[in-house]
Amino acid sequence: MTNYTLESMRRTPAGYAWSRFGEPEYTTWFDENIAWKKTCYIGDWSFLWQHRITGPDALRLISEHTVNTVKGFRIGQSKHAIHTNSDGKIIHEGVLTKFGEDDYLVHGRGGFWLRFNAERGGYNATVAQENWFILQVSGPLSIKLLHKLDPRDGLLETGYMHVSPIRIAGHDIWALRQGMSGELGFELQGPIELKDDVYAALWDAGQEFGIRRMGGRGAPINHLEAGYPTIATEYIPAIFDNPDYLEYFMSSMPKFALPAYIAGSFGGDSIEDYYRTPVELGWARMISGDHEFPGREALLAEKENPRRVLRSLEWNSDDVADILSSFVLDENHYTYMELPRDQRGFMWADRVERDGRVLGVSTSRGFSYWFRKTLSLATIDVDAAEPGSQLEVVWGNPGDPEKRVPVTVHPSPYKAPHAKDSLLDAVQ
Template sequence: MGFSVTSMRQQPQVYAWSRFGQPEYTNWLDESLSWKDTCYIGDWSFLWQHKFRGPDVIKLFSDLSVNSFARFAPGQSKHVIHTNDGGKVIHEGILTRFPGDEYVLHGRGGFWVRYNLERGDYNASVEQDDWFIYQVSGPNSIKLLGKLDPSLSFLDTRYMWISPITIAGHRIWALRQGMAGELGFELQGPAEIGKEIYEAVLEAGQEFGIRRMGARVAMINHLESCVPTIATDYIPAIFEDELSEYLEFFLSSMPSYAQPAYIAGSYQGREISEYYRSPVELGWERNVSFDHEFPGREALMAEKAKPRRVMRTLVWNSEDVVDVYASLFREGAHYTYMEIPRDPWGFMWADRIERDGRLVGVATSRGYSYYFRKMLSLATIDVDHAEPGTEVTVIWGNPGEPEKAIRAVVAPVPYKPDRSRGDLRAAL
């Protein structure tokens, strides 16, 4: 297909990144504390939903995904990952099996599965649907949901399973998940009642300190909890000649509100494939099962046995970061501006990670955590340099602009302790 990183920098390719509500509703500092201190509601309704039915749905997903489907009961959800023959991620998303054997996949992965279904020999059907998706999470989220549905039947929900919940007289679905690394649910249902559900949650949440999550902090949520994201931490492995037909299908399926995504930062890959990532490099190795055949199986089997790079957090040196801003107040050339709390949506900002002058990884998702008062990033880093406490250097700066060497320390992922699997009843 002939895509190069240089051409992407000069001429961004339409890649379908979606808007996320308002930039901020109160202010981004206040909103960024909500999932640790009170609770928030975040609107992910821009994600695409594909609904699958038929006796071959499980076979279809098994053929295309790294996940095992030996056990997938009604009411269960999985983070499904699709890879190419080299084991690099094409797409991923959350698949839920609903009662009545309806399967709904949220995210871009629905296009890949639909594309293969329409060209394969499967006894299954697919239709695109329109749902609202509201994340309600934080220490007070369970009290809030209990106020909305006093039956409290959702308290028995296992992690990554769904339960029905009644809000504003509507029976909808609540998926227990942990995007923020805190207790919470994702409320789901038909788009036509979405506004009513949203307003009911917001009104009931006032006594619990609820905040609406704006675009400026949504990715800080992902950063602190280590949720690698398309067009932010990796480019999907769809820019190859053998997938040119799918790429055309994918781009033609995007709605009018989709935005371009492009690459910036000090890391300058020679080929677009250098921005692809495997499930192992993104920290998703636990999802990879070899009990079935799927594209990339052999490559991932070798990589999982002996990984070359893994996912970590980097804690950037505060003095060095402050100097980037200080350069704006000095005469002469200044360093590349460092947006706070993070870069605008639509960027994959990739920076070189070095140790003793040698490239050892790539930093992405850089953002400022007001809660920790630290500049953090995710990092795909060589195993030999991945031990927490290891000192490395991040090179900050766009090509052709002054570069700043910023000291950093390797830290675990997730950086924020994960409390999403805690006792729901104890949170009432």
Template sequence: MAYTVQDMRKGPEGYAWSRFGLPEYTDWMDESLSWKESCYIGDWSFLWQHRFTGPDALKLIADFTVNSFETFEVGQSKHAVHTNKDGKVIHEGVLTKFGEEDFMVHGRGGYWLSFNLGRGEYDAQVTRDDWFMYQVSGPKAIKVLESLTDAEVLLSAKFMHAVPVRIAGHDIFALRQGMAGELGFELQGPKEFGEDVYQAVLEAGQEHHIRKMGGRIAMINHLEASYPTIASDYIPAIFDEDMTEYMEYFLASMPSFAQPAYIAGSFEGRDPSEYYRSPIELGWAKVVTTRRADYLGAQALAAEKANPRRVLRTLEWNAEDVAAVQNSLLGEGEHYDFMEMPRDQRGYMWCDRIEVDGVLVGTATSRGYSYFFRKMLSLATVDVEHAEIGTCVNVIWGAPGHPQKSIRAVVRPAPYKEDRSRGELRAAS
């Protein structure tokens, strides 16, 4: 099936759907403070897992992944990015090496690699695993976790390395990472252990005021810490004619009511490709290797890395202009599109025009309200010449054909929040 921009604007039944489906547990303001003041447990078990094994497993991965594999230790994880021939992101996720011929892919990338395994001559196999994935992050996270397992193993973990731990009587893995920009681990293991592990973490976290991360706030830490996300900040580069076969393969994995992408906002792209993004535009240039040219998209990415057109920034939206949008709902007559708090929940790539003197200079995505900073923020891919910190721009709010508001905004760094994820674990224990 071919999708047009108009199809993506309305969805198959006129609406999009939430990828989380989680409730609020306390309230979203309280939960949003957890990764700055205490800690949270967030459930990301909805991500798909594919396990690739065999002598050619790493070759398969390398042929379709932008990362360097010159060094890749057993137990190490990488932020693996898969691009099309033009260097636009198809999928991305976490890749972990569990053995010399044993690799786990978390996220949609496993489908892309499985598809290419079936089309090539690789001595490798793929199986679907079903694991739980619980992020435990925040300034008190280490105290919670070290009370549950061998503290020395936990505290010795290097960043983006998974260490074996035992929690609630189960042997699982703890991946040191920091999606909230704070110290933290992602607990991973077979789904049948999940409930025991989750409850053990909650019980141990009570004295440290742990919070469950609810669905309304789940993506605000991505915004504050600048982690662009598929379907929120870009759509997968799978809508081109040469990807038709893969599109059919991928659609077979999705719920019947869903489609691969939904879009909204003031930016009026004429073709799905205008909503694609490269790893460079998404702030992932450091993972893109130029030391080899044998992966899909290598040539395009080498050229872009040497001379980028757009870069990732945070935008700080003007409070008076945001208030004018919200206040329009309290008067008679036409009003601006509702600016949901803390952010849209429906799974759209909400993509708004960024202008300087009426000229398009980029797009804003992941618009959300940070209760901690008391700011309306967004991520933005913006032209290099307008990306200097402190630059004033305007974001156009309102769908095409609706009343639109030009909102003043200031270019700020990405990440907006200080990144403390690589800090010293022992100092927090």
């Protein structure tokens, strides 16, 4: 097994992480950025992993390894399930749906953690990997597109973070009311063999509504605008202090799913400096004290008295322009800044400072064409997190010239999310 160290994770990865979305661009990344605000888009997230959890102890397995409560967990309901280590640092997180009594499906890396614990014994539960597609259809006109394809009323009655059946191209699949752009939208889910038929039907019907395909260059910007922290981008999964699980995890994953790579001006002393807790990433509301799980006491204490919180940072445009112009004007230029953001799968972590004091870490730096702003997410000290506060981000890889960029603190999400209310008005 590869020996992952902090130094090895600062090397450039061989592949481009966002190539999992298909083409880098289908029209242009700024055209695709506008589509999720004005019309609708289709994004292919079928590279995620699914595990079905069944058996009499399925719910106990989930509960004992997840910070979320499972009390009142209804059939058809989904949760943003978060798994932590004994220190309360995030191992994995993803979407968990209850499809029936003792029948659950988890999307994302968390299925590997649950399977690992199930196989260690003590649970009358089976965790088996499945292969589903996930197609995000989001944007203000997305509900009109889906209602055109299936005009039954059930879809319009779907609550936020709930699934409803939908029929597309003659196939019965699932529609989860949730979207990573913060806009109105659904994730369509079903067995992978149905994907091509469903995609073609969505694309053909979507022409009327100005649909766009979401490419790899634009996709991470909707996470940034909508304040959705992402594994290996906002945090390193806390798997390196558990050698048994690390070996199990890496042996189960395809080659492009390496844990993370690190870049930027923040110089952590150990991999643990890049771990994060749910509180730091804005997920404190998910933490429930009504059951036992790893890191429970630490997280409940942090929830009551947080040290750092998630914010959006708006970078000064003149200073960003100075960084960009240095590539063609200065021999000793600043660290390269790609637009709309780096594609190589780094956790690009930069220091956030005020008067030379480190207050936190900036991640996911990217350019929003919609807002014409350079933005980043940041976990910063509570006493520096008041919206409107003026701070600095230090841009530059170790050994490169450093550029101090003034930034303004904003709430996260930067872009106000779509109201999670009735869908009926959206089809009028």
